[in-house]
Amino acid sequence: MDDRHDFGNQAAGDVSSGQDASATTRIGLDVGTSKIVTAQGDSRASQAAAQLNAFIGVAHSALAEATLQQNRVPYFRDGEELVVYGSAAERFAHMFNAECRRPMARGILNSQEPAATHVLESILAMLVPQAARKGETLAFSVPAAGPEMEAELTYHEETLKHYCAGRGYTPIAVNEGLAVVLAELANESFTGIGISCGGGMCNVALSYLSIPSLTFGITKGGDFIDASVGQVVHEPSTRIKAIKEDDLDLTRPSEDKIIKALQIYYDKLIQSLVDELYRTVTRTHKLPRTDKPLPIVLAGGTSKPHGFRDRFEQMLLRRQMPFEVGDIRIAEDPLTATARGALVAALAER
Amino acid sequence: MSLVSPYWPEKYRGEREGCGPELGTQLLEISDDIDDPVIKLKFLRGAIDRQSQYERRIHRLPCPPIRRALYRLHGLRALAPALANADPESQEIVYHRMLAARSKVHRLAGSIVCGSLVIMPLLLLGWSWWPDSSSEPAAPATVLASVAAAPRPAAPALPPPTLMIAAATPPAVQEVAYAPRSPVAEPLVPESLGQTPTTVFLADRGSDWEMYSNGLRVETKFVVDGPRRRYRIADRQQGFKPTFYNQPVGILFHTSESDLWPLEANYGSRLRQSSTELLKYVQRSKAYNYLIDRFGRVYRIVADETRANHAGHSVWAQGDDVYLDLNAAFIGVSFESRWQASEGESQEGRALPITNAQLVAGRNLTNYLRQRYAIAPDGLTSISPRQFLIGYHRDWATGFPFAAFGLPDQYAQPPAAVTVLGFGHDDDFLRAVGKLNPGLITAERMLTEEARVRGISPDALRQERRAVYQKWRAQQRGKSSVASEAPIRQVAVK
Numbered sequence: 053m054d055d056r057h058d059f060g061n062q063a064a065g066d067v068s069s070g071q072d073a074s075a076t077t078r079i080g081l082d083v084g085t086s087k088i089v090t091a092q093g094d095s096r097a098s099q100a101a102a103q104l105n106a107f108i109g110v111a112h113s114a115l116a117e118a119t120l121q122q123n124r125v126p127y128f129r130d131g132e133e134l135v136v137y138g139s140a141a142e143r144f145a146h147m148f149n150a151e152c153r154r155p156m157a158r159g160i161l162n163s164q165e166p167a168a169t170h171v172l173e174s175i176l177a178m179l180v181p182q183a184a185r186k187g188e189t190l191a192f193s194v195p196a197a198g199p200e201m202e203a204e205l206t207y208h209e210e211t212l213k214h215y216c217a218g219r220g221y222t223p224i225a226v227n228e229g230l231a232v233v234l235a236e237l238a239n240e241s242f243t244g245i246g247i248s249c250g251g252g253m254c255n256v257a258l259s260y261l262s263i264p265s266l267t268f269g270i271t272k273g274g275d276f277i278d279a280s281v282g283q284v285v286h287e288p289s290t291r292i293k294a295i296k297e298d299d300l301d302l303t304r305p306s307e308d309k310i311i312k313a314l315q316i317y318y319d320k321l322i323q324s325l326v327d328e329l330y331r332t333v334t335r336t337h338k339l340p341r342t343d344k345p346l347p348i349v350l351a352g353g354t355s356k357p358h359g360f361r362d363r364f365e366q367m368l369l370r371r372q373m374p375f376e377v378g379d380i381r382i383a384e385d386p387l388t389a390t391a392r393g394a395l396v397a398a399l400a401e402r
Numbered sequence: 403m404s405l406v407s408p409y410w411p412e413k414y415r416g417e418r419e420g421c422g423p424e425l426g427t428q429l430l431e432i433s434d435d436i437d438d439p440v441i442k443l444k445f446l447r448g449a450i451d452r453q454s455q456y457e458r459r460i461h462r463l464p465c466p467p468i469r470r471a472l473y474r475l476h477g478l479r480a481l482a483p484a485l486a487n488a489d490p491e492s493q494e495i496v497y498h499r500m501l502a503a504r505s506k507v508h509r510l511a512g513s514i515v516c517g518s519l520v521i522m523p524l525l526l527l528g529w530s531w532w533p534d535s536s537s538e539p540a541a542p543a544t545v546l547a548s549v550a551a552a553p554r555p556a557a558p559a560l561p562p563p564t565l566m567i568a569a570a571t572p573p574a575v576q577e578v579a580y581a582p583r584s585p586v587a588e589p590l591v592p593e594s595l596g597q598t599p600t601t602v603f604l605a606d607r608g609s610d611w612e613m614y615s616n617g618l619r620v621e622t623k624f625v626v627d628g629p630r631r632r633y634r635i636a637d638r639q640q641g642f643k644p645t646f647y648n649q650p651v652g653i654l655f656h657t658s659e660s661d662l663w664p665l666e667a668n669y670g671s672r673l674r675q676s677s678t679e680l681l682k683y684v685q686r687s688k689a690y691n692y693l694i695d696r697f698g699r700v701y702r703i704v705a706d707e708t709r710a711n712h713a714g715h716s717v718w719a720q721g722d723d724v725y726l727d728l729n730a731a732f733i734g735v736s737f738e739s740r741w742q743a744s745e746g747e748s749q750e751g752r753a754l755p756i757t758n759a760q761l762v763a764g765r766n767l768t769n770y771l772r773q774r775y776a777i778a779p780d781g782l783t784s785i786s787p788r789q790f791l792i793g794y795h796r797d798w799a800t801g802f803p804f805a806a807f808g809l810p811d812q813y814a815q816p817p818a819a820v821t822v823l824g825f826g827h828d829d830d831f832l833r834a835v836g837k838l839n840p841g842l843i844t845a846e847r848m849l850t851e852e853a854r855v856r857g858i859s860p861d862a863l864r865q866e867r868r869a870v871y872q873k874w875r876a877q878q879r880g881k882s883s884v885a886s887e888a889p890i891r892q893v894a895v896k
Contacts, residue, residue: 095440194415226414234414238439239607241430242446261429262446263420341423384609397414400443 077184079221080395081192082231082388083172083212085156086251086274086353090179091391098395100388101179105251106152107137107171108144126178130167137171138178145290152290158271159195159228159253160208173215183220190221191398193228193248193390195255196269224401229257230264231393236349236383238396243340244347244378247325248390249354251275254325258333260340270328272321274354280320281313302359319363321354326367333374345378351389355382413447421450424466425457428473432481434604441484449480602770618766620692621701624681628688628708633730636874638722638822647731650706650775651720653768654713654728655802656690656736665696665757673697680738687711690734692767698759700767706774710734717871719818726878733771737764756803765807792819792827792842816845824849824867 080091080098089102110116112132120127120134127136136144145152155161155168155175162168180190192212197205209225216223226234232246242262248255251274258266278289278296285292287310295310306312333339348368350361365380383389421429429449436442453476460472606613610623631648660680663669677695684693684703691710693701704710712734718725725731737756756764771777804811819825820842832838853863 095438191414224414225412227416230414234439234443238442241433242443243430260420261426261433261450262443263418263450264414265417265420267417338417338419340420340426342426396439396443399440400447 077181077188078395078398079180079188079190080231080391080393080398081176081180081190081216082228082390082394083156083176083192083194084250084352084390085154085159085253087387088175088179089388089391091388091395093395095396095399098392100385100391102387103138103175103178104142104152105156105172105175106141106145106154107135107167108141108148108150108152109133109135110144110148126174128170128174135167135171138175142290145288146294149288150290151288154275156208157252157275158201159250159255159269159273160201160204161211163204169211172211176215180216180219180221186220187222188220189224189398189401190216190219191224191226191231191394191401192216193231193394194225195228195253196257196267198269198271201271224397226394226397227257227264227267228253228255228269228390229267230259230262231390231397232349232351232383233257233259233393234262234396235389235393236351236381237347240347243342243344244349245329246393247348247350247352247355249273249321249325249350249352249360250390251353254321254352254354256325256329256332258339258346260342265338265340266332266336268328268332270324272324273352277314277317277321277354280317281310284313285310296357297353300357302357302363304359318357318360322360322363322367326364326371329368330371330373339375343376345376347378348380349383349389350381351383351386353387355386421453422457422461424469425449425453425473425477428470428477432474432477445480445484448483449477452476452480602766602773614766614770616766616769618700618763618770620767621699624685625702625705626685626688628704628710631707631709631730633725633727634878636724636726638719638724642874642877648707650731650733650771650777651725652718652728652732652777653771654716654732654734655764656712656734657739658684658693658736659740660738662696662738662740677738684736690736692733692735693738694735694756694760694763694767695738696757696760698757698763700763704734706733712736717819717823719822724818724822724874726874733775735764735767735771761803761806768807768809791831792817792825813839813841814844815841816848817841820845821848822867823871824864825871826864 077092082089082091084105086105087102088105089100091098091100093099109130110133112129112134116134117127117129120136125136125140126138127134127140129135141152144150153165155165155171157164161172165171183190194205194209194212213223213225228248228250229246232248233242233244234246236246237244237259243260245256245258253269253271253273255269256267257264274293274296275289278292281287281292281296282289292310292314296314300311300314300318302315302318306315350364355361361380361382368377368380385392420426429446433442433446436445456472456476460469460476463469463472602614602616602618604612605615610621612620612622614620631650632646633648634642634644634646636642658680660683661676663672663676665673673696677697677699680695681693681701681703684690688704688710690712691702691704691706693703695701709729710733711729713728713732716728718728718731737760739756739760802812804813827838827842849863850860853860856863
């Protein structure tokens with residue numbers, strides 16, 4: 053890949069320049085399988101930005117390259133291929149009725165994808181400006197480590213840390229579920245359960261006064277639903293994803309084949325999540341000793357369809373949890389909750 | 403260079419052991435008062451990180467109340483580092499509102515506990531040794547009282563713990579939190595039906611609302627800050643006292659004097675639009691601390707800690723203490739309603755009826771404010787300082803449903819403007835309210851009786867009192883930091 057040329061910064065308006073040198077940059081970064089989201093600002097107001105964590109390769113030609121440049125589409129040239137990345141990749145996937153590729157899978161860098169690291173760094177470059185002052189804190193989300201993915205997670209985490217350190221930041225890793233708690237449960241003194249339902253994984257953290265007592269994840273998420281439904285209805289998962297994100301309602305029975313399949317696999321995902329939650333909390337000795345009901349917050353793009361909360365609640369209430377379940381709610385903005393929570397951690401670490 | 407970076411903190415990544423339930427309960431209570439999530443997080447993390455230094459020792463203590471007090475003390479100590487780099491606004495909110503005062507209270511409690519732990523064994527030893535100790539049972543209590551009293555400031559009246567909440571003020575200005583008045587609110591009036599909580603406490607809250615245990619829901623999305631409350635009290639004999647106060651001592655009820663549409667479904671959008679415009683106006687002009695719309699929604703507009711421009715020229719007195727700056731000393735609560743002047747001999751002036759929802763919400767809000775600020779009921783009226791007349795603004799000059807609010811009838815109380823400052827009333831006022839209320843009649847009688855006892859005419863007594871008022875008013879204008887007054891609608895009673 054020696055002849056790689058990156059035009060991402062030009063396309064994104066060169067986010068690393070134009071920063072006020074006196075300003076501070078504290079960033080919360082949600083590195084999700086499906087999307088990368090940043091939050092900047094302070095504890096009272098934050099601004100979020102997002103890019104799709106995906107890319108697509110198109111055959112190189114002078115005309116194609118000129119068109120990409122003209123339209124300020126972020127891409128890099130990799131040999132005879134032009135790799136379009138970020139949110140633009142989805143447009144091209146629709147255009148060519150092809151599948152987007154992902155630099156990450158199951159919450160961490162995709163070891164099956166040779167271009168994964170470079171694509172991820174290119175997308176990050178569009179969202180993370182150079183630190184205004186050296187050593188500024190950047191908090192990024194990481195999934196909970198399952199026993200089978202410890203080694204890969206270490207590689208994923210260290211890659212991100214070194215990239216961020218190279219941009220002038222002091223990076224800290226924040227568990228994804230805990231980030232949801234930090235974003236949404238401040239009024240409850242960061243006590244409760246945060247669940248981030250992302251593209252590759254669902255991450256859960258049980259926090260007591262901001263300390264994660266229990267964390268775990270399941271390697272099922274939005275991608276699992278898209279792929280499963282795509283398989284049974286013979287449609288590309290990119291199209292399924294578009295339908296899912298458009299107006300899926302889990303509360304209304306539908307005769308549409310795709311919607312019906314989406315509802316089935318959503319139920320499957322939620323059931324797996326509830327089962328794993330039940331299994332984990334009933335086997336652990338780490339539950340906080342509090343008699344207060346624990347609220348549960350659901351976040352992430354996969355939790356967005358209407359009725360997700362109700363389905364989750366129905367399935368959860370069938371189980372006898374060893375603690376009193378409090379309010380179950382969807383995050384104020386499910387897509388940015390993890391990044392906002394990471395920002396709270398970054399601000400607290402100054 | 404190593405590719406692995408072990409020096410970066412991992413505090414938010416992996417599972418950790420938290421704190422025990424006793425420390426956790428104390429930290430929860432302290433952190434409830436912190437609004438800023440970042441400060442809250444820093445505080446909790448700091449307190450829990452430090453727990454290893456003291457938890458094992460405290461855990462061994464056999465007495466749960468002492469353990470709890472010590473955990474609270476250690477928790478409060480973690481506040482200072484959490485606020486170290488916070489912006490001044492956040493520091494002020496946390497310090498001035500609650501936490502520094504709580505810290506003080508709990509340091510005090512800690513010293514009492516520690517003091518009693520040291521002294522009690524000595525006393526018991528002495529008691530058992532002293533040959534006639536049974537004849538002096540008061541000794542231990544006296545000693546304990548002096549231990550308790552030692553760290554307290556030499557204030558003229560000792561406020562109860564809730565009143566000390568806002569006592570943290572800059573040392574440069576001599577300022578105390580609460581006026582020296584009856585320190586405990588009247589007990590809440592029992593509801594006739596259903597169970598009511600013994601105290602009104604914050605039960606839940608969201609980003610733009612607060613829910614209290616008595617069913618009061620306060621919408622907070624319109625909240626703005628006014629200037630800080632800061633006022634002095636005049637003593638009837640000695641003039642202005644040197645002390646500045648910064649806590650409310652009462653509630654003034656107002657009517658909004660805005661457009662009122664019929665409460666019918668056909669007018670839904672107009673009702674909403676009218677309320678929305680009113681809210682924006684009240685917010686812009688910082689006219690009241692609270693507004694209750696016709697559907698009974700309670701909006702906090704100007705933060706309780708700061709003054710709204712609601713009272714204009716009004717006076718109020720309790721005992722020898724006379725209050726002249728009621729914007730600073732009182733909380734202004736307005737009902738979306740309008741005052742209707744008398745229309746002939748047969749009809750009295752009145753506020754247009756408030757809705758049942760407003761009544762319920764107003765009662766809940768009143769109970770909450772009375773408990774929070776230890777407000778006891780009393781009466782007052784608005785004045786025209788140039789003409790020395792009461793009732794310059796007439797909303798709720800008559801007809802406020804005190805009984806429904808569980809309050810004594812304030813119209814039966816002689817207004818201080820008449821008894822203390824010699825103000826009178828004119829025919830316009832009489833026409834507007836229909837007839838004099840019993841309080842006014844009593845006030846006039848008191849004034850006449852005092853003049854008779856002193857051997858002067860009632861008019862001479864009035865002139866004397868008005869001269870005092872003019873002097874105080876001039877002093878107040880010159881010395882206190884009174885904010886510009888927005889046009890006020892009127893003052894009622896409490």
